[in-house]
Amino acid sequence: xxxxxxxxxxxxxxxxxxxxxxxxxxxxxxxxxxxxxxxxxxxxxxxxxxxxxxxxxxxxxxxxxxxxxxxxxxxxxxxxxxxxxxxxxxxxxxxxxxxxxxxxxxxxxxxxxxxxxxxxxxxxxxxxxxxxxxxxxxxxxxxxxxxxxxxx
Amino acid sequence: xxxxxxxxxxxxxxxxxxxxxxxxxxxxxxxxxxxxxxxxxxxxxxxxxxxxxxxxxxxxxxxxxxxxxxxxxxxxxxxxxxxxxxxxxxxxxxxxxxxxxxxxxxxxxxxxxxxxxxxxxxxxxxxxxxxxxxxxxxxxxxxxxxxxxxxxxxxxxxxxxxxxxxxxxxxxxxxxxxxxxxxxxxxxxxxxxxxxxxxxxxxxxxxxxxxxxxxxxxxxxxxxxxxxxxxxxxxxxxxxxxxxxxxxxxxxxxxxxxxxxxxxxxxxxxxxxxxxxxxxxxxxxxxxxxxxxxxxxxxxxxxxxxxxxxxxxxxxxxxxxxxxxxxxxxxxxxxxxxxxxxxxxxxxxxxxxxxxxxxxxxxxxxxxxxxxxxxxxxxxxxxxxxxxxxxxxxxxxxxxxxxxxxxxxxxxxxxxxxxxxxxxxxxxxxxxxxxxxxxxxxxxxxxxxxxxxxxxxxxxxxxxxxxxxxxxxxxxxxxxxxxxxxxxxxxxxxxxxxxxxxxxxxxxxxxxxxxxxxxxxxxxxxxxxxxxxxxxxxxxxxxxxxxxxxxxxxxxxxxxxxxxxxxxxxxxxxxxxxxxxxxxxxxxxxxxxxxxxxxxxxxxxxxxxxxxxxxxxxxxxxxxxxxxxxxxxxxxxxxxxxxxxxxxxxxxxxxxxxxxxxxxxxxxxxxxxxxxxxxxxxxxxxxxxxxxxxxxxxxxxxxxxxxxxxxxxxxxxxxxxxxxxxxxxxxxxx
Numbered sequence: 001x002x003x004x005x006x007x008x009x010x011x012x013x014x015x016x017x018x019x020x021x022x023x024x025x026x027x028x029x030x031x032x033x034x035x036x037x038x039x040x041x042x043x044x045x046x047x048x049x050x051x052x053x054x055x056x057x058x059x060x061x062x063x064x065x066x067x068x069x070x071x072x073x074x075x076x077x078x079x080x081x082x083x084x085x086x087x088x089x090x091x092x093x094x095x096x097x098x099x100x101x102x103x104x105x106x107x108x109x110x111x112x113x114x115x116x117x118x119x120x121x122x123x124x125x126x127x128x129x130x131x132x133x134x135x136x137x138x139x140x141x142x143x144x145x146x147x148x149x150x151x152x
Numbered sequence: 153x154x155x156x157x158x159x160x161x162x163x164x165x166x167x168x169x170x171x172x173x174x175x176x177x178x179x180x181x182x183x184x185x186x187x188x189x190x191x192x193x194x195x196x197x198x199x200x201x202x203x204x205x206x207x208x209x210x211x212x213x214x215x216x217x218x219x220x221x222x223x224x225x226x227x228x229x230x231x232x233x234x235x236x237x238x239x240x241x242x243x244x245x246x247x248x249x250x251x252x253x254x255x256x257x258x259x260x261x262x263x264x265x266x267x268x269x270x271x272x273x274x275x276x277x278x279x280x281x282x283x284x285x286x287x288x289x290x291x292x293x294x295x296x297x298x299x300x301x302x303x304x305x306x307x308x309x310x311x312x313x314x315x316x317x318x319x320x321x322x323x324x325x326x327x328x329x330x331x332x333x334x335x336x337x338x339x340x341x342x343x344x345x346x347x348x349x350x351x352x353x354x355x356x357x358x359x360x361x362x363x364x365x366x367x368x369x370x371x372x373x374x375x376x377x378x379x380x381x382x383x384x385x386x387x388x389x390x391x392x393x394x395x396x397x398x399x400x401x402x403x404x405x406x407x408x409x410x411x412x413x414x415x416x417x418x419x420x421x422x423x424x425x426x427x428x429x430x431x432x433x434x435x436x437x438x439x440x441x442x443x444x445x446x447x448x449x450x451x452x453x454x455x456x457x458x459x460x461x462x463x464x465x466x467x468x469x470x471x472x473x474x475x476x477x478x479x480x481x482x483x484x485x486x487x488x489x490x491x492x493x494x495x496x497x498x499x500x501x502x503x504x505x506x507x508x509x510x511x512x513x514x515x516x517x518x519x520x521x522x523x524x525x526x527x528x529x530x531x532x533x534x535x536x537x538x539x540x541x542x543x544x545x546x547x548x549x550x551x552x553x554x555x556x557x558x559x560x561x562x563x564x565x566x567x568x569x570x571x572x573x574x575x576x577x578x579x580x581x582x583x584x585x586x587x588x589x590x591x592x593x594x595x596x597x598x599x600x601x602x603x604x605x606x607x608x609x610x611x612x613x614x615x616x617x618x619x620x621x622x623x624x625x626x627x628x629x630x631x632x633x634x635x636x637x638x639x640x641x642x643x644x645x646x647x648x649x650x651x652x653x654x655x656x657x658x659x660x661x662x663x664x665x666x667x668x669x670x671x672x673x674x675x676x677x678x679x680x681x682x683x684x685x686x687x688x689x690x691x692x693x694x695x696x697x698x699x700x701x702x703x704x705x706x707x708x709x710x711x712x713x714x715x716x717x718x719x720x721x722x723x724x725x726x727x728x729x730x731x732x733x734x735x736x737x738x739x740x741x742x743x744x745x746x747x748x749x750x751x752x753x754x755x756x757x758x759x760x761x762x763x764x765x766x767x768x769x770x771x772x773x774x775x776x777x778x779x780x781x782x783x784x785x786x787x788x789x790x791x792x793x794x795x796x797x798x799x800x801x802x803x804x805x806x807x808x809x810x811x812x813x814x815x816x817x818x819x820x821x822x823x824x825x826x827x828x829x830x831x832x833x834x835x836x837x838x839x840x841x842x843x844x845x846x847x848x849x850x851x852x853x854x855x856x857x858x859x860x861x862x863x864x865x866x867x868x869x870x871x872x873x874x875x876x877x878x879x880x881x882x883x884x885x886x
Contacts (some may be wrong), residue, residue, distance in 0.1 A: 015434065015436075016406065019434075019436050020436065023434055023435055023436035026435070027381065027433075027434040027435055028434065029434070030375065031365065031366070031370075032366075032369070032373035032375070033365075034366070035370075035372070035498070035499070035547070036372065036435070036500070036576070037498050037500075037579065037823075038579040038822050038823050039578065039579055039822075039826065040579075040822055040823075042822060042824050043498065043823050045498060054698070072366065073364075073365065073366030074365070074366045075368075076365070076366075076763035077365065078367075078813075079365075080361050080364055080365050080367050085364045085365065088360070088364045089356070089360055089361065089364060092357055092360060092789055092793070093357065093360075094218075094357070094359070094363045095218035095219070095220070095362070095793060095797055096217055096218025096497075096498070096499075096545075096546060096547050096548045096549075097218065097359060097360075097363035097368055097545075098370060098497075098498040098499045098547025098548060099498045099547075100364065101174020101363075101366050104364060104552075107204060107743075108492075114519060122831065123832035124832075125831060126831045127831070128831075129498065129823060129828060129830065130498070131496055131498050131548045131550075131801070131828060132218045132498075132548060132797045132801075133496060133797035133798070133799065133800025133801050133804075133829070133834070134793075134796075134797065134832035135324055135798070135800060135829075135830075135831040136796055136800075136834050136836075136837055137793075138831060139831065139834070145259050
């Protein structure tokens with residue numbers, strides 16, 4: 001039995017300790033906002049925060065995250081009040097939207113590390129894949145969120 | 153009213169919903185249901201549901217895959233309905249005659265119930281506005297009745313009906329039950345464009361809030377009580393047979409409940425070989441069970457095939473068509489080649505099915521509702537009225553999520569284990585069992601006259617055909633494969649099609665050989681233009697260079713009958729600063745495309761790309777300018793987004809993507825070896841939408857083809873190196 005702390009709530013999860021966090025989140029705890037895209041940490045659709053660190057949850061096991069603070073997309077703000085979510089809506093970023101949970105979590109973490117990211121910071125910090133091609137809007141939304149957070 | 157008296161297209165019927173509310177819809181298949189007040193929304197082919205709490209649910213014909221069709225189609229209904237946008241929610245319709253594209257009255261490239269061809273707005277433009285307007289007029293009549301006034305004294309405004317000469321107003325929710333008892337008009341009055349509140353405006357996309365807070369539900373997110381998960385492996389060699397598997401080893405894995413063989417299937421777009429599924433309590437355990445099983449396959453249609461042989465065979469097919477002796481002042485003789493491409497949707501294929509002896513429910517991310525219903529009927533043996541197809545939002549499709557094999561797998565497994573099950577394809581399975589954009593090769597032999605214009609244009613194309621050619625014999629007689637028919641500069645192919653290419657070129661002769669490699673192929677965003685526009689726009693560029701005429705000026709010489717095409721091309725050139733000085737080592741390339749090429753009314757897109765080559769020999773795309781004329785842009789921001797996304801997808805294909813075959817199997821398996829564009833690859837993109845009052849034409853696909861030759865033409869302009877084989881990849885660019 002592993003204790004997982006997700007979005008401030010404790011879950012007792014009765015699956016093997018070597019289960020990737022992604023699948024425990026989706027299939028056992030039942031939070032489906034975190035997505036499966038590749039399973040080998042190449043696409044970032046499964047990005048969550050462990051503490052403040054962005055982690056591709058398909059590549060980390062339950063044993064490695066037991067007791068740590070895990071934040072998924074559902075933990076930002078259900079009312080979409082987080083500045084990154086607001087920026088995402090203002091710039092109308094998503095197309096199909098499947099990669100966007102991961103994009104948003106990666107952006108939240110990037111802005112935590114670099115509150116005023118340059119385009120190069122964004123190039124380096126945002127490696128999540130998007131097949132629909134929303135990249136130019138992801139970039140704009142990050143700049144916008146940075147501005148909103150600075151003004152706050 | 154008897155069915156035989158009904159005019160399918162224009163007649164609407166209403167009924168009330170149990171609990172109060174208005175359903176506007178039409179049901180021809182089961183007239184008895186229409187008179188039942190308790191008829192559920194699933195039973196009626198209905199369009200609009202207005203609840204007494206004012207919430208409006210629009211039941212829309214098209215599938216949402218990121219093209220924002222739900223928002224666009226909702227806008228068409230809500231505009232004429234004069235609804236409060238904040239009260240709108242949407243779902244994709246169940247399977248019903250009413251939602252077949254043939255009943256829309258608008259231009260589509262298919263008659264079935266489904267989404268594709270960039271026709272969801274264009275094709276439903278008339279019908280959806282009609283539905284909204286009819287509903288509005290019934291609400292007005294209901295209010296007039298309640299107030300004892302005439303309808304001319306009432307006005308619909310933002311979700312309420314107002315009495316013009318008094319302060320009285322009633323919301324749609326308050327009027328719904330009364331309106332439900334009225335007869336709808338056959339010919340409602342549509343709004344004057346000057347009255348539009350939504351159409352032509354960038355209304356906020358309906359799904360965005362749920363996407364950014366993680367509550368949006370895709371096919372892969374469906375959860376049903378008692379549902380199990382299934383992992384599938386299909387024969388890696390296409391068409392192969394299941395030889396052996398260790399069922400005990402799979403069942404020894406915790407959580408595994410069943411092992412289910414999946415028989416091979418033959419579909420229009422390629423056969424699948426045998427497969428095997430492992431069913432477990434979680435996706436992870438199912439996948440672990442599959443890996444424990446040591447599955448072995450044997451044989452198959454593509455045994456011994458590899459990419460070298462693909463190229464060789466395409467080349468020999470071109471040679472079989474024969475070279476022509478071209479006599480001219482200047483002659484261009486070139487060959488172009490493009491690879492198989494994978495859709496690589498972020499959400500892999502999946503389907504959820506719940507099959508019992510007397511009912512079947514399917515939750516599926518799919519573009520083809522009719523095909524899903526056929527699959528369900530085939531597997532379960534149940535009749536249509538016992539089957540429900542719930543179309544889920546898709547994490548990308550681009551033409552992939554329109555086949556039956558993944559739907560059948562879920563149905564077969566659920567029927568076997570008698571429980572609801574969700575089949576998920578791993579990324580590896582998804583990559584290696586695609587319905588790929590065909591591999592193709594094209595030879596051009598073009599002779600130019602003294603004025604630089606072609607006097608002889610010989611073109612041969614050899615291309616992987618779809619299985620459709622074998623399954624529909626008449627197609628084989630005409631050598632016509634709808635999947636891969638050439639639409640490059642042609643004079644009507646062999647059918648003498650009425651619609652000719654916008655380039656008026658003399659002396660065009662082309663021939664086409666479909667080649668069957670046994671590799672499954674399908675529609676990859678804008679078939680066949682995604683191949684043919686690369687050929688045509690590259691060759692036009694080569695001819696311009698040969699004739700020593702500017703590439704923009706050269707193209708204009710042949711656009712003699714379409715002011716729209718000419719205007720778009722000239723506008724993008726101007727926007728991009730065509731002809732103005734560039735930094736050292738930079739080059740610009742131009743390309744134009746229209747969609748759907750055989751339609752009378754088309755969307756025209758032209759693009760200019762600016763590139764340079766780094767001193768490490770890598771391609772850097774700086775900027776792409778794009779001009780699109782799509783008639784009325786129903787939601788301009790959606791149009792812009794489709795252009796931006798198409799440009800990045802086309803760029804990705806041009807620069808990085810190829811599916812290669814080795815030992816009869818696809819070599820690529822995941823994003824580490826099937827590379828797609830990243831954020832840092834994205835250039836500055838400037839999109840301009842041409843102002844137009846014409847009816848809308850499609851935008852989902854037309855933007856993805858022209859960027860490919862725009863890039864390769866730009867490389868030539870920058871360095872003199874002509875790219876004739878894709879992907880650009882690691883080819884020398886200087």
